[in-house]
Amino acid sequence: MTESQLLPAVLTNTSTLKLILNEEFDALKAQDLSAFEALQSRKADVLALLTDEEVIAQLGNYSDHSSTPDSQSAGWNQVITILEDCKELHLRNQILIDRKLESIRGALLTLQSSDRFNDVEIYDRLGKIKGRRRSNQLSHA
Numbered sequence: 001m002t003e004s005q006l007l008p009a010v011l012t013n014t015s016t017l018k019l020i021l022n023e024e025f026d027a028l029k030a031q032d033l034s035a036f037e038a039l040q041s042r043k044a045d046v047l048a049l050l051t052d053e054e055v056i057a058q059l060g061n062y063s064d065h066s067s068t069p070d071s072q073s074a075g076w077n078q079v080i081t082i083l084e085d086c087k088e089l090h091l092r093n094q095i096l097i098d099r100k101l102e103s104i105r106g107a108l109l110t111l112q113s114s115d116r117f118n119d120v121e122i123y124d125r126l127g128k129i130k131g132r133r134r135s136n137q138l139s140h141a
Helices: 003-030 033-050 053-062 071-112 131-140
Strands: none
Touching: 003 033, 003 053, 003 071, 053 071
């Protein structure tokens, strides 16, 4: 594939990747796991096209923003800009996934741990149970 044919294909693929990452974020926010999983195969296909050796070689040639401006370098600089946006979108999605996983882990930990105030009955000097009264006081706070 010539450089003149490669650039439009790469521009299309990078724009598609950006759209997929935005859709991925929407699916994560809506907690739509089936939509999120469906996007993963599309994203993998686009990433496979973008990580082709020929594409990487061309990106390497035009990654220096100080080169002389012509139509080809402007196009490749646009590709690089879109890829930088994609990187930010990917990081945003990763942060959302990490936060959701953290909240799920916290909920699981809460469900798995026992309430010490309800399990252990503590008696005071008069022989009355202190544990229940104390847990009631905590719930009113």
